[in-house]
Amino acid sequence: MSIKGKAYIAGIYEHPTRHAPDKSLAQLHAEVAKGALDDAGLTHADVDGYFCAGDSPGLWSMVDYMGLKPRHVDSTETGGCSYIIHLGHAAQAIAAGKCSVALITLAGKPRTSVMPPRGFGAEMDFELAYGATTHNAYAMCAMRHMHDYGTTSEQLAWIKVAASHHAQYNEHAMLRDVVTVEDVLNSPMISDPLHRMDCCVVSDGGGALIVTTAEIAKSLKKPLVRLIGHGEAMKGPRGGKDLELTYSAGVWSGPRAFEEAGITPKDIKYASIYDSFTITVLMQLEDIGFCKKGEGGKFVADGNLISGVGKLPFNTDGGGLCSNHPVNRGGMTKILEAVRQLRGEAHPKVQVPNCDLAIAHGTGGLLGVRHAASTAILERV
Amino acid sequence: MSQDTKTEAKKYPTPQGNPESQPFWDAAKDGKFMIKRCKACGEAHYFPRSICPLCFSDDTVWEESAGEGEIYTFSLMRKSATGPYAIGWVTLKEGPSLQTNFVDCDLKALKIGQKVKVVFKPTDGAPLPFFTPV
Ligand SMILES: [Zn+2]
Numbered sequence: 001m002s003i004k005g006k007a008y009i010a011g012i013y014e015h016p017t018r019h020a021p022d023k024s025l026a027q028l029h030a031e032v033a034k035g036a037l038d039d040a041g042l043t044h045a046d047v048d049g050y051f052c053a054g055d056s057p058g059l060w061s062m063v064d065y066m067g068l069k070p071r072h073v074d075s076t077e078t079g080g081c082s083y084i085i086h087l088g089h090a091a092q093a094i095a096a097g098k099c100s101v102a103l104i105t106l107a108g109k110p111r112t113s114v115m116p117p118r119g120f121g122a123e124m125d126f127e128l129a130y131g132a133t134t135h136n137a138y139a140m141c142a143m144r145h146m147h148d149y150g151t152t153s154e155q156l157a158w159i160k161v162a163a164s165h166h167a168q169y170n171e172h173a174m175l176r177d178v179v180t181v182e183d184v185l186n187s188p189m190i191s192d193p194l195h196r197m198d199c200c201v202v203s204d205g206g207g208a209l210i211v212t213t214a215e216i217a218k219s220l221k222k223p224l225v226r227l228i229g230h231g232e233a234m235k236g237p238r239g240g241k242d243l244e245l246t247y248s249a250g251v252w253s254g255p256r257a258f259e260e261a262g263i264t265p266k267d268i269k270y271a272s273i274y275d276s277f278t279i280t281v282l283m284q285l286e287d288i289g290f291c292k293k294g295e296g297g298k299f300v301a302d303g304n305l306i307s308g309v310g311k312l313p314f315n316t317d318g319g320g321l322c323s324n325h326p327v328n329r330g331g332m333t334k335i336l337e338a339v340r341q342l343r344g345e346a347h348p349k350v351q352v353p354n355c356d357l358a359i360a361h362g363t364g365g366l367l368g369v370r371h372a373a374s375t376a377i378l379e380r381v
Numbered sequence: 382m383s384q385d386t387k388t389e390a391k392k393y394p395t396p397q398g399n400p401e402s403q404p405f406w407d408a409a410k411d412g413k414f415m416i417k418r419c420k421a422c423g424e425a426h427y428f429p430r431s432i433c434p435l436c437f438s439d440d441t442v443w444e445e446s447a448g449e450g451e452i453y454t455f456s457l458m459r460k461s462a463t464g465p466y467a468i469g470w471v472t473l474k475e476g477p478s479l480q481t482n483f484v485d486c487d488l489k490a491l492k493i494g495q496k497v498k499v500v501f502k503p504t505d506g507a508p509l510p511f512f513t514p515v
Contacts, residue, residue, distance in 0.1 A: 125396040125406075126428035129509050130482045131461065136468045139456035147454070147493045192457045239426030239434035240477030243470055245454055368454075368470075369480065 002260055007091035007102075008217030008226045009378070011040025011210030012339045014317075014332075016172045018324060020204040021112040026057050026065045028107035028206050033066060036208035041220045042101060044068060049099030049211075051075070051090060053082035055108040055327040062105070072099035078234070078372035079364025080274060080329040082106075083209070085374045087335060087360075088230035090211040100213050107206025108327030115328070127369070134276065134328070135199065137368035139191040141245045142279035146193060148246055148294065153193055155297035156278040157184035160197050160321050162305035163275065167318025169347040174201045175322040184278075198278040200320035200330065207332040209339075223343040229261025229377035236370030246294075247287055248363055249373035254288025257359075257375035265289040268377075269355045270341040271312055272334035274362035275319040281305075285312075288361055288375060307350040316341065316350035331362040335376065342380040356380045391463050395506040401431050404443055406507035414448040414499045414510055416475060417441045427477040448499030449474050449515070455483065455491050471497055471512050484511045 013035030020028060029052070037044060049072040056062050059075040072093045076085050083106050090102035108115075120128060145151045161181055167173040179197060187196040217224055231253035237243045258264060265288065275281045282296035290312060291299040304310035317323050317337040320330040338358040340346045358378045365371035398406050408415045417429035421438030425446075432439050455469030467483040469491070483491055484500065496515040501508035 122401075122430070123428055125398065125402060127480050129393045129504075130468050130480050131458065131466055132468060132480065133458070136456040136458045139458075140454045140469065143456055144454040144493065189459055191459065194456075237470075237478060237480075239424075239430065240428075240473075240479050241424060241426060241435060243453060243472070243478035245470070 003091040006095035011036040018203040032208035049102035051086035051104040081362035081364035083332040102211040106332040109204035136191040137366035140368040151297040157181040159278040163321040167322030173318040173323035205326035224381040229257040231256030250287030261377040270358040272360040
């Protein structure tokens with residue numbers, strides 16, 4: 001059993017807003033849903049599967065608000081990579097005949113409304129007081145990676161530099177100025193060793209996907225993009241005995257996805273890699289197999305991630321580092337840009353020629369504490 | 382270990398406790414830092430669970446830790462509502478690693494591999510464990 005080739009991404013939409021004080025949360029979810037349905041050439045009456053995560057006002061609330069009649073629902077919540085997991089789950093449901101048009105939405109407004117505090121489980125009394133935040137949790141990974149492998153701040157900075165080269169062409173990107181390694185190193189230290197420019201933007205907004213059957217996709221007008229491999233995994237300190245912060249759950253989700261797809265990282269023409277921080281990208285590239293563990297610093301340096309310059313064009317929309325990180329969750333936008341590349345709809349300045357295989361990979365939660373990872377491999381048919 | 386006598390301006394949240402973790406907090410009030418050890422697989426773990434997360438045996442017992450270890454990693458958070466703080470993970474002599482803050486020291490002089498020991502800081506309830514360089 002495999003989901004390989006069973007599900008097609010027929011509709012995509014990224015909300016152009018990055019600041020939405022004049023919209024409600026439910027409204028944003030509905031707007032991205034409408035955008036993705038319009039892109040696919042389908043209507044909300046066609047939707048029979050709905051997927052959302054912790055950013056939504058709630059599964060049954062959104063189903064009712066949008067007037068959906070789903071026969072399959074899933075509210076798996078794994079932070080920023082939830083939507084990459086949803087894509088795999090939608091493919092499973094489609095392959096099993098449980099739905100035929102799956103809608104996945106992400107939206108929210110961290111800039112203009114109060115975000116709920118991070119949830120705690122049994123670990124609360126043993127961790128709450130120590131103030132783990134996204135910044136310092138990823139910084140702790142970077143600190144140990146530098147210690148073990150000699151990774152440098154200059155190497156991390158190249159990831160931001162590459163993202164900025166792409167963002168200059170994205171009219172919706174929050175940060176469109178091209179920056180240099182020196183600019184990153186000279187930006188204020190937030191949580192050692194991460195500087196401000198090692199961190200992603202905070203944006204209101206959202207995005208949505210329509211996932212459907214081969215038959216329906218072929219009846220529509222968009223270029224055909226299908227899922228051929230998917231993986232998901234979770235990782236935590238496990239009683240303090242598995243604390244190894246230089247790798248992520250991507251070491252499991254990545255190989256699972258590549259095995260299912262029957263290809264290797266060398267075959268990938270374009271990579272969307274979760275970029276909450278520069279270190280997130282560097283570790284994921286190692287973990288999913290684009291280079292050996294510890295060699296991520298060398299791999300990302302000297303523009304290797306810049307489209308048209310380096311060997312692995314990444315995040316050609318500018319990514320979370322420069323364009324958009326709606327609701328502090330970057331998984332959705334990773335899929336959206338991968339689909340644009342495969343369709344040939346990326347900006348001409350960053351479009352990868354003949355892009356037929358792409359990866360969208362993300363993590364969710366705190367890499368330095370406990371987290372999830374998910375990998376999707378997409379093919380243009 | 383006695384409760385650290387240095388006071389800090391920072392106010393820490395009061396542990397809520399529950400039937401599973403209460404012995405930890407009761408011991409903390411006596412200045413003891415407790416971990417759990419599994420009698421089936423022999424491994425110690427932290428934070429304490431009634432069922433071992435490594436082998437899933439329910440034959441786990443409380444054990445007083447020496448409260449000594451070394452810094453696995455850390456980060457100095459330069460700004461926060463309560464000022465700068467250093468978060469990190471410490472690997473205990475007994476094996477498990479735990480999340481903590483480093484206190485009563487020069488936060489800019491911390492290093493991976495540095496030897497540290499537990500110190501307790503007061504809350505409105507049971508005290509909380511922190512670590513400081515030896
Ligand atoms: Zn055990």
